[in-house]
Amino acid sequence: MLLDxxxxxxxxxxxxxAANAQLSGADVEDIVQETLLAxxxxxxxxxxxxxxxxxxxxxxxxxSIDILRRRGGRLHVPIDDYSxxxxxDSDETQLPARDIIxxxxxxxxxxxxxxxxxxxxxxxxxxxxARFAMTEGAVRVNVHRALAALAKKFGDKG
Amino acid sequence: MRTExxxxxxARQAGExxxxxxxxxGLAEAAGVTVAVGLFLAVLGPRADFADAINTPWYPIKLLxxxxxxxxxxxxxxxLARPGASVPATYLLLAAAALAAAMVADLVLVGADxxxxxxxxxxATSCMTFIPIFATAPFLAAFIALRHxxxxxxxxxxxxxxxxxxxxxxxxxxxxxxxxSPLFVVVWYSLAIAIVAAAGFIVGRLALRW
Numbered sequence: 311m312l313l314d315x316x317x318x319x320x321x322x323x324x325x326x327x328a329a330n331a332q333l334s335g336a337d338v339e340d341i342v343q344e345t346l347l348a349x350x351x352x353x354x355x356x357x358x359x360x361x362x363x364x365x366x367x368x369x370x371x372x373x374s375i376d377i378l379r380r381r382g383g384r385l386h387v388p389i390d391d392y393s394x395x396x397x398x399d400s401d402e403t404q405l406p407a408r409d410i411i412x413x414x415x416x417x418x419x420x421x422x423x424x425x426x427x428x429x430x431x432x433x434x435x436x437x438x439x440a441r442f443a444m445t446e447g448a449v450r451v452n453v454h455r456a457l458a459a460l461a462k463k464f465g466d467k468g
Numbered sequence: 469m470r471t472e473x474x475x476x477x478x479a480r481q482a483g484e485x486x487x488x489x490x491x492x493x494g495l496a497e498a499a500g501v502t503v504a505v506g507l508f509l510a511v512l513g514p515r516a517d518f519a520d521a522i523n524t525p526w527y528p529i530k531l532l533x534x535x536x537x538x539x540x541x542x543x544x545x546x547x548l549a550r551p552g553a554s555v556p557a558t559y560l561l562l563a564a565a566a567l568a569a570a571m572v573a574d575l576v577l578v579g580a581d582x583x584x585x586x587x588x589x590x591x592a593t594s595c596m597t598f599i600p601i602f603a604t605a606p607f608l609a610a611f612i613a614l615r616h617x618x619x620x621x622x623x624x625x626x627x628x629x630x631x632x633x634x635x636x637x638x639x640x641x642x643x644x645x646x647x648x649s650p651l652f653v654v655v656w657y658s659l660a661i662a663i664v665a666a667a668g669f670i671v672g673r674l675a676l677r678w
Contacts, residue, residue, distance in 0.1 A: 313475045343474050348678070350478045352618040355489055355550045368551035372620040376677075 312460070313346065315413055319363075320345045320370050327374040337377060344373045358461055359454065413460060421456040424449060489549045489617040493610065497542075500609030500633075504602045504640060512598065512644040526648035529570050533653065534639035537563040537661075541632035545610070548625040549617025560631075567658075570650035578649070589647035592656045598644075599660035600667075603630075603637030607664065611675050619676050626672015627665045634661030 324341035328334075348369050356365045414422045420442075427433045427441060428449075435453075439446045521527040540559045547555040575583060589595075610629040619625035638657045647656075 313478060317471055317475060339471055342471055346471070346474055346478060348618070352551070352678070354487065354616075355618040357488075357550060357553065360553065364552035365550070366552075368620050369618065372551065372618075 317342055317346055323370045324374055331378050341374050341377050345370045348373055358458055417456050417459055421452050424452045425456050490546045492616050493546055493613045496609040496613035497606055500606035503605035508602055508640040514643050530642050530648050530653050533566050534635050534642050538632055538635035545628045545632055548628055549614055549619050551618050551620050567654055571654055574650045586649035587651040587655055589652040595656045596660050598641045599637040600664050602640045603633040603664045606636050607633040614676055622676035623669045623673040625676055626668040630665030630668025634664035
């Protein structure tokens with residue numbers, strides 16, 4: 311289910327922060343749990359029209375720093391961890407390709423192929439429109455519906 | 469607790485969605501600004517020569533810049549309350565640019581003579597006092613609403629709140645204030661708004677953790 315997928319994605323980010331600060335595996339699970347809880351409590355702060363990845367990533371970072379701070383103030387989150395986030399305002403930072411493909415399996419065929427083409431293969435809206443012989447507007451509608459479906463799934467049990 | 473158990477628990481009670489943070493912040497500010505307007509009307513009210521002043525260039529320019537700053541700061545606050553959202557902070561430069569242009573216009577059109585008199589104005593102390601006072605109700609309302617958001621940079625979010633509320637305070641006090649020169653505005657209004665923003669930074673760090 312989607313929360314499992316999500317927790318795997320969160321765990322990856324948390325592991326990196328934890329390794330840098332020499333935290334244990336239990337701390338990583340603490341970060342994962344706090345982040346899942348925060349995602350649950352703050353789900354209304356996700357805008358359906360935006361990518362899920364950057365939102366989850368930002369929350370995970372915030373909770374990681376929170377826990378690192380509580381573990382005695384050794385705050386060694388190297389800057390190169392953030393170089394990604396600094397650039398992330400625009401369009402990158404999606405979920406890893408494997409996870410997107412797996413998440414997309416809940417979608418209808420057409421939406422799935424568009425999501426995979428755009429978020430895994432990295433096609434632009436225009437290129438996707440050309441590949442699937444539809445208008446850019448129709449591509450956008452499909453992506454929006456796909457994200458809405460994922461959001462529903464993610465707020466609901468998967 | 470095992471992560472799997474947490475996930476099961478969360479999945480079971482998922483469902484209702486809280487309203488988006490923009491709506492909450494907007495509602496809270498509608499209330500906060502109403503209180504501030506009431507306070508302004510009760511304590512000061514528009515200046516005596518309002519009807520004449522509104523036809524001069526500098527009085528409306530001052531109010532437009534303050535209102536514009538508030539309008540530009542609003543979406544900055546709501547974006548900061550959403551993790552990973554892109555923050556439209558660069559538009560704030562529009563307000564700074566408008567103020568700078570007004571300052572140059574003042575120096576060119578009115579002249580450098582008496583510029584320091586216009587800068588120090590008639591009542592800088594009351595400006596520094598009333599702007600924070602009128603900012604207070606919107607300020608409190610903002611922090612109550614933003615507890616429902618998820619600002620990953622609490623200090624910065626609080627500072628943006630201070631900027632927004634300082635601009636509201638500046639707009640209201642500006643309706644009363646007899647000093648219209650952009651030279652006065654750039655020094656004293658900015659200083660008063662900066663004080664509110666600094667207060668917001670501190671309150672944000674304390675109150676907006678989640």
